[in-house]
Structures are given as C-alpha cells and as structure tokens.
Amino acid sequence: MSTGPCQPSAPNNGDIIGQVVTGYQGWFTCEGDGSPLKGYWHWAPDRLKPMCKGNCAVISWPDMRYYERQHDTAFAPYPNGTPSRLFSNMDAQTVYAHFRMMQEAEIHAAALQRFVPCGPEGPPRDITTVHVANAAVATGVKWYCMYDVGGWKKMRTELPEDWRTKMSQYASSPVYARQNGKPVVAIWGFGFNDDNHPFSPEECIEVIRWLQSCGLYVIGGVPTWWRKGISDSRDNYHDVYRSFDCISPWMVGRASLTKDLDFYFSECNKGDAEELHSLGIDYQPCVMPGDLATGRRLHGDFYWHHFTNLARLGTTGVGLYVSMFDEYNEGNHIAPTAETSADQPSDFPHPALDEDGTPCTADYYLRLTRDGGNMFRGRLPHTELRPTEPWPGRGPCHRSRQVAIKAMVNGRYVCAEGDGHLINDRERAGAWETWTLEPCPGGTRFKAYTGKYMSAQQEQDKVVANRDTPGAWETFEVNRLDDGRVTIKAWTGKYLQAIPEGKGRMVAGAAEPGWWESFTLEDV
Template identity: 50%
Template sequence: MAITRRQALALAAATVSTAALSTAVARAATQTAPRTDASPVGDVVGKVTVGYQGWFACAGDGAPINGWWHWSPDMSKAPAPGANSAKSWPDVRDYTATYRTGMPNLNGGSPAALFSSWDQQTVDTHFRWMRENAIDTAALQRFNPFGSEGPTRDAMAQKVRSAAEANGRKFYIMYDVTNWTAMASQIKDDWTSKMSAHTQSSAYARQNGRPVVCVWGFGFSDDARPFGAAECLDVVNWFKEQGCYVIGGVPTHWRTGTEDSRPGFTDVYHAFHMLSPWMVGRIGTAADSDNFYQNVNQPDLADCAAHGIDYQPCVLPGDLQDRQRAHGDFMWRQFYNMVRLGAQGIYISMFDEFNEANQIAKTAETAADVPAGSGIYALDEDGTSCSADYYLRLTGDGGRMLKGEIALTSQRPTPVRV
C-alpha cells in the first residue's frame, strides 16, 4: 500500500537517521493492504499463550551464567533474608533437582530450596503441566542475547524446544527489547543466525502458515525502550519480510498514544499482525477488569478489527503478594470479559514470574510452605485453601471457554482443590 502523508510525517518526526527513515518508508510502501477479518484458528489465534521466562538459575546447576540468576539481587550469593528476589515461593515437589538457599527453613520445617530453569527436567515438568492443563502455547522471553546472559538464553531456547516437542505444545520466540541498545541491528542478526533455526521444529508456533515471532516493548514511554518510530517500523517490516507472523507486545494505551505509550507510534502498532497490550500493574480487581473491558478493551478490539489486526489481550492471575487474586475470581473475571469481548487469543502474564508474584506455575499452598519470617504469602492468603496447581487448572478452564468447549460463564467453574 502507498504510504500516507500522515505516516511520512510521523516517521520524519522520529529521531533517526535519514537512511533509516528512507528504509522504513520504502518498506512501508511495499506492505500489502491490511486484512479486514480475523485470522483463522492457529497456534495463537483461538489459543491460550503463556509468557515463559525460563530465566532462573542456581549456583551449582551447570548453567553458563553461573549464579543465582533472578533468584537473588546478587547472583553470586544465594537468596537470604533481605536479599531475595522471589516475591512468591514455588512449590518444588515435582522437581528432581532443587538447590538449597540461604533463606530460613520453611515454616513446615523443610529446607528452603529453589528450582533451576537450566535443568531439562524443570522445563520438561513445566511443559508437562501445560499439557495436563490444556495450555496451548508458550512465548519464550528473549532479552538482549549479546551480553553475558547470551549463552544461557541460547541453550534455554533448545531446552524449551525439546520440552515442547515432547509434550505436544507449541512455542515461539518473544523478543523483549528492554535496555537493548543495539536492538535495531542485533535483533535481525540473532533471528537470522540463531533463533530462526527453531522454526524447523514441529513444535514451533505458526499462524496463517507463518512462524510466529513477537517483539515486546516498542512504543513504551520510558527510558528503557527509547527507540524511535521509524527504527521500530523497520524491524517489524523486516520480520514480515522474513515470512513471519509478527505480534507486538505494546503499551496498554497504544491506541491513544498516551500514558505508557509514546505519541507517533500508530503506524508501528498497525504494522503488526497481532497486538497484545501489556496489563501487569494496570488492574488489580474484578471491578478494574470490568472498567477496562468497557473503556479500553472494546475500543481496542474495534481498532484492531478496522485494521485487520488480531487481538490478544493479557489475562493476569494477579500479584499474590499484593493479595489481588481473590482465590481465582480476579483471573476468571478477566477470562469472562475477554471471551465475551471476542478476543482472537489470550496471553497469560506469566507462567513462571515468581519475581512479580504473577505466576500460574505451582506455588506454595500454605504458610507451612514458605520460608519462616519471609513475609511471603502462599495461595491461601485470603483464607481459601487452594492446591498448588490451582492457577494452572484455572487457566485450562479459561482456555476451554475461549474455544467454546464450555459455555461462557461469569461464575468460576474451577474448584480450588481437587
């Protein structure tokens, strides 16, 4: 389609070189006209996708990163009182290998031990949980792989591939551009030289016949993602030229270009095949979800439909440490709202985000299962006893409602214990 004057002005306003601007304009001019209908069911449309960090390591696990990656603020030291990065505590009974920390024993007397994502059995266990709970697809988070984390992240991609293949699940690469200074060139290099090889796997997610890739972070109005509109548009169109179905992990207020979104990014957002606006920290109650359904999600979906873009809103279990979960009622209200909205897919934030207490992976059930004196809440924090796998089961039921396998209902069908 021909680039409009509005697009050209938006590109010209971006702080990029003339060469980058010319490239972006040329590529925008070669894009085909937007679709006017939603995509058919594939590996992301009509499916539930979970964000998968896979970024935990422990001293002694053999990972190249060689430390307590994401478990401790100082990787060289085991988590300890006052120096622990886990906002929620995992249930570790299904792991064959765990690693003793410097935290006090659990209130029930057991050692305070954690899992490592580096262990293949850990990843296999996570994907088995996905299979057992009918969770379709995992988006493997990939931050800047050109620094010290690179070798560990490269190997994690292979571990995820193996686990997805073994468990009949799908996965795709989700680039997070946070603090990635040389992103504009390095993301292309990384895809071409490393990550695109994984698209040969039978487990690699495809949509509309194309391998799926997501870029998370374009347009956010913060210093960690300062990229201009033209260089972002260039990256999106480059991935499209590689034959990919490209998802944008975008700001909550992408449509209006306000609050967490930079102005002037409309053409970038509309270049994606699918949009998945961020929601962590935006809502914390069922009433908040209803408000967003009415005032944000409905107009978001309408804008996407008008531009032939698929819509994949976030659903959150809630921050357990901030006591948002309401024994699953908060999460179910979001499922109900997004299914009745007619969203093309749902993205769960996140599978294993123990750092932000937004995980659905198996979690400490009671106070007996968290380190003594830590102040960490377990799943029964509001007085309702929930099994460790409760949010996995809840996610599975939300997916069944999305697919029409159970009727649309505002009443949570998932028992807190089985």
C-alpha cells in the first residue's frame, strides 16, 4: 500500500513537482587537486595513471572556458597548441560554476548523487557536498541528496546511518529542496533486475519507511518497466515501488531515436502517470538530451522531442528530471561541451557538439533546457518546432530531415511518382519513398525524391508533388498524437488521407482526422 498523499502534489507545493531538476554527478577529480582519493577519478579508468587517449573514461570533452582552476592531463594539446586541461569537483569554483549554469538554465534543483559513502568514495563526496551546499546558497538553485545504491552491500543499515549522521544536517537549509513541506531525499536503484541491486523487497521497504518516519519526501529512481514488473524490473517489487512518495523511472540507454521516445511515451509515460495519479503518488519522468558520441542528438531535436512529449502530461503531480547535468562519461550531459574538434585535444577520439554538421554553442543544451522547462511549466506555448537556435544568429533554427511516410490504414509507404501523383502502396521505404521535411513559417513542406514539393489542390481534394517552388499551397501543418502517429493538415483545412483502394490513392479530403488520416514519420 502507498503511503503517498490522497492526491498528487500541486505544482506550487514545492521544489520537485511542476519543476525541472537535474541529476548532478559531481564526481570528477584530478591529480594535484587535494582529493583524498588522488588521481583522475571518473576521468580515467585507472585514476592513478595520467589521463590520456589510452586511459580515458569520458566520451565528451567539456568546454573549459568556465573554470578558473584547471588541471593538466596527458592528452595532446588542442590543435591551436592550448594545453589539454580539465576541471575537478574538489575545487569550489567548479561547483559554483555548475550551479551558475543551472541558474541561467532555470533549473530549479540538482539531485546530488551519493554512492556508498561508507567506502573510499565517501571523503571526496563529503567535500563535494559542502561545495554544493555553498553554491546553492550563492545561486538560489536548490539541491537534494540522491543515494545510488548500486553495489552497496550494507545499504540497509549504512544508508539510514549516513542520513542521520551526515546528510540530515543540510535538510534544514532554505536551499535544500522540499516538497509538500518535507525535505527531499531520493534512492536510485531499488528493483533493478541485475546482480548490482540484490536487495530484498522487505529491506527496501524498511529503508523507505525509515526515511519517511524522519519526515522526508522520498523519491524512487526505479526501472523503466517498474509498473509491469518485466524486463529491467524484478517482478516482486510491486509494494516497494508504491511505497515511495514519488516515482522517477530511468530512461537513459532506452531510446536513441525520436520514434523510440514516442514508443515509451505511449507504453510507459502515459500509463505511469495515470496509475500514480490514481494512487496519489507523484511522477518524475526523465528527459534526456541524447547520446552525443553516437550522433543521436540531432542538434537538439531529440531533446526537444522528449520535452514536447512529457509536457503533455501537465504539471499536477509531475516534475521533470534531466538525465544528466555532467555525465561526460556516458555522453548524455547538458553541461557546456567542446563546440568543435578544435576545442578539444587533437587526439581525443570522440565528436564535439557539431557532431552532425550543425554548429552549436557550448551552452546550447542549457538553453534548450531553459526553453523546454518553460514549455513544460506553461510559460512558452507547446510546440513541436524547437524555438532554440543552436547558434544564435547563425543560420535557421531548424534543419531539414529525411523521413518515410507510412499510412496507418494499410501499413504502406507513400511515394511520389514521376508525374507527381501520390500513392501509398509501397511495402518498403527506399529512395522513391523518401521525403525531405523542410520547416517553414506556418508549418512544414514535403519535398519528394523527384525534387518537387507536395501540394494540396482544392479541385477534387487532389494532393500531388509537382511544384518546383513552395508557397502556401505547399505548406502543411503536422500534428503529433500521443501514440506517435501524426496528422497532416493542408492549407485548405482538410487532412491528408490514404485511400486503401486500388493503388492507394492520396487526397486531402477529410474535415476531421481519423485512422485513414494518420501516418507515422520514420527517419531514414
């Protein structure tokens, strides 16, 4: 049974619900920074050896212009000869710089990760915690403790003791995050179906109940499929999950394409929100910028797509968790990053922010977070078109993308024939079934493989692709539905429609959208 409130939290009841927060690792050290661990902790697999191409644990290079104190590495210099240096979280200025970035991005709070504090990681974590508490006071960005219990063998006794003897001293600070009047603490890892999280349901519930008895609001960082008890989730954790005050399912590594985000919104996010709302438990889904190293960010379109999906949930009982702020190790970070290969060591083998050919400023994903958060909070209109420029003043905000248009009514792909007629009878998407989507004022234009633009005619509701120059007749309004399908509305006010008879004729003749008027856009 849940111990949550009778109703989900209202957005104005605290620092979690209706807000955007971010996970903060705060775990980097460098040789000579005074760390109790010494060496390049989290920068390198072997922290006691020089950090270099052959001893490197990160796949993205930070933009170093923000840091006053910098530490040498054994990487080659930048192409212009600048020495390759890195920041350390042992330096108070580093943490302050990060919280200033969060402040400017209008991130409301940071979840400071805390790993097995009774082991070797404890002393540097304690130092970072002091820096975080001071940076929060200086910037006004709230923070809270998130325990990551992976590999924590004595978690059952040591986590409560760590809270009682160390972390509880911070909870009375005005900059420590609160929800519904209670200090916030999170536990990441209960219920994951792997050898690193072998806890029994009973001991998990015992720890949750103990924290709640201390007057705390407890968030659970849980598996993606927690509600169904399948895949990444253990199947006997039903009562554990529903003992939290708030559920925050993990998403990193689950989705690499925008269509994946639509799948998880349909299969996870909507159902999660509905069930938790009925139980009076809050919901904090992850929003991700995408994996930079594998070229999945689409110059911000992946991140914006995730924001637009989750903004549909509203803010009652819902807050957003950005995964993560400084995760340079996995490449899913929003902190400033090298803009081009000229801004990182010449022998660093991973891409910079211009990984797909689009110039992006180092702080681009912070600016995207600000705008996405404002859309979620209702301060900006809900829009599928990303309003944030990768590089202000340098080129269009949006770039074209190539897709295949699949009609839901018969599962076939739309093709423009040489004479301009549109049909939807192709079983597979090849070159002739590839369309270029061009964002434009007032909507979207579709350019066929032939180089001609799709156009809607008033006469007999015709749709053809035979125009050399686009104008109003060649402009369409694309609206995405909750399950990932889209509708395509012509300037005539009618919806694009796939007629399944014959060769799959295409018209724009429906006054209202239905199944025949729904499509999917598959990136090619």
